[in-house]
Amino acid sequence: MNADVGAVLPNIEDPQAAPFWNAARQGQLTMQRCLICRELRWTPQDTCPSCLSREYEWEVLSGKGKIYSHCTYYRVLNPAFTDVPYTVVMVELDEGPVIIGRLLNGPAEAMIDERVACAFSAISDEMTLVNFTLDK
Amino acid sequence: MGISPDTLAIVGIGRTAQGEHPGRTASSLAVEALAEALADAGITKDRLDGLITCKQMAGDGNDELVATTAGLHPKYSTTLDYGTCNFSLHQAQMVLRSGMASTIALTYGTNQRTDRFPFAGGRAPGAGSFSTPYGFAHVAGQAGMALQRWRHLYGTTEEEFAHIALSQREWAQLNPIALFKNPMTMEDYLAQPYLVDPLRRADITMISDGGVSLIVTTADRASEFTDRPIYLAGMAQVGATGSTFTQDDTVLRGWLRDVGDRVFESADLDRSDIDAVYIQDPTAVWPLQMLAHLGFQTPEDIGPWLAERHTYPGGNLPVNTNGGQLSEAYMWGWLHIFEGVQQLRGAADQRQINDARAVVYASTFAFVKAAASILVRGDS
Numbered sequence: 001m002n003a004d005v006g007a008v009l010p011n012i013e014d015p016q017a018a019p020f021w022n023a024a025r026q027g028q029l030t031m032q033r034c035l036i037c038r039e040l041r042w043t044p045q046d047t048c049p050s051c052l053s054r055e056y057e058w059e060v061l062s063g064k065g066k067i068y069s070h071c072t073y074y075r076v077l078n079p080a081f082t083d084v085p086y087t088v089v090m091v092e093l094d095e096g097p098v099i100i101g102r103l104l105n106g107p108a109e110a111m112i113d114e115r116v117a118c119a120f121s122a123i124s125d126e127m128t129l130v131n132f133t134l135d136k
Numbered sequence: 137m138g139i140s141p142d143t144l145a146i147v148g149i150g151r152t153a154q155g156e157h158p159g160r161t162a163s164s165l166a167v168e169a170l171a172e173a174l175a176d177a178g179i180t181k182d183r184l185d186g187l188i189t190c191k192q193m194a195g196d197g198n199d200e201l202v203a204t205t206a207g208l209h210p211k212y213s214t215t216l217d218y219g220t221c222n223f224s225l226h227q228a229q230m231v232l233r234s235g236m237a238s239t240i241a242l243t244y245g246t247n248q249r250t251d252r253f254p255f256a257g258g259r260a261p262g263a264g265s266f267s268t269p270y271g272f273a274h275v276a277g278q279a280g281m282a283l284q285r286w287r288h289l290y291g292t293t294e295e296e297f298a299h300i301a302l303s304q305r306e307w308a309q310l311n312p313i314a315l316f317k318n319p320m321t322m323e324d325y326l327a328q329p330y331l332v333d334p335l336r337r338a339d340i341t342m343i344s345d346g347g348v349s350l351i352v353t354t355a356d357r358a359s360e361f362t363d364r365p366i367y368l369a370g371m372a373q374v375g376a377t378g379s380t381f382t383q384d385d386t387v388l389r390g391w392l393r394d395v396g397d398r399v400f401e402s403a404d405l406d407r408s409d410i411d412a413v414y415i416q417d418p419t420a421v422w423p424l425q426m427l428a429h430l431g432f433q434t435p436e437d438i439g440p441w442l443a444e445r446h447t448y449p450g451g452n453l454p455v456n457t458n459g460g461q462l463s464e465a466y467m468w469g470w471l472h473i474f475e476g477v478q479q480l481r482g483a484a485d486q487r488q489i490n491d492a493r494a495v496v497y498a499s500t501f502a503f504v505k506a507a508a509s510i511l512v513r514g515d516s
Contacts, residue, residue: 008268009269014265042266069281069387071332072330073277073332074331077273077277077332078268080273086271088270088271088277088281100270
């Protein structure tokens, strides 16, 4: 990650996103669960895509799952990310949803179906990213 | 087969030079292509009563701007914010059937190369704000994820996948307007470093400026314009299927199978009736997935099948005979339609497929919308 990553960071004041980033800062992975149909959803939004209800709660998840897919950036495609090579993984969480983060172990360790766990990476006082490491 | 008096007929095609057009706007390039298409159709702009424009990614090119630039006063006009021409063709067919217009220009122009449009993006809105901060930027990342998963499930090898880029480069060498014509061997391909592993530079679209335009009318009017009209014999779409890149079906895009089935059904044609396949290709992963999902091969068989060179010049199922976005130019799929019309007219010069009667063109918008069209010549 680089100094100018600020140019691409999300708006953590966004009412839908703020609870997620606040929990990440405290080392917890959270997602919204619909209070009506009980569907767990990702990414955050105020409406349940399953039953259209706007009643939900934030739920703390295990932070564990397996690699669904991965790719490794060798070329700088966005000036905010010059620290190539870096590996991005899609992780299928034990609770179901698929979430994107970096695999901190690096390219050689990236294998589909490998078990991983959340690794919380503080990049500033306000912002903690949810990355992953192998869970062996 | 289903050609009725109100079936859409393509009666004019136009394009600008491709590459770099410093100082030009998207609308200016769209209108330059429009002038070429009008000349091809043998008409002046006064004959147009409809206009359907397509914006470039940066946003320029709506119908008000294009109509103003070209001095048009259509009875009907609209703008689509997703490209590929398929959606525009289908919109035009619906307008023709409604009777709101009878002679419609479709346009697309872009100056995204010289304007240095940031395809890898800055701050991402919505769902992207949960992936961009990790450096998951540019379509190469999404396509890389999709290919890695595809290979895991279906076993396609690196060498088999290479044939998408290699066959399109071979076609481009027969295309005078193609921007990437240097010969490329398997060794050359494999020697390229990864851009985003598992994708190399050759697997990703170029960025270029240019414009494309089509003139369309109904089948019963087509003979007033040309003796070689090309008909829209079938069309199918799928609407937005989800907005986040976090679902199995979004990555593998299995929902394209339904579009494939419906487009052949709507044209009352089989896969075996198709003489060439056109697939919009921001990356080589799209042709890989879509050749399978359109029903030409199974996901398991497509790798070995590609290695048998069916998609190359001289092969029995030519794919992207213009060179596609990987080797010809980045016109968001519009030049694929242009090339399909040329092939069906018998006007594709060195690239001409023997007795081309029917072609299929499939495209997607991001990961959530898809469209397919079947074009045929009149006597098919």
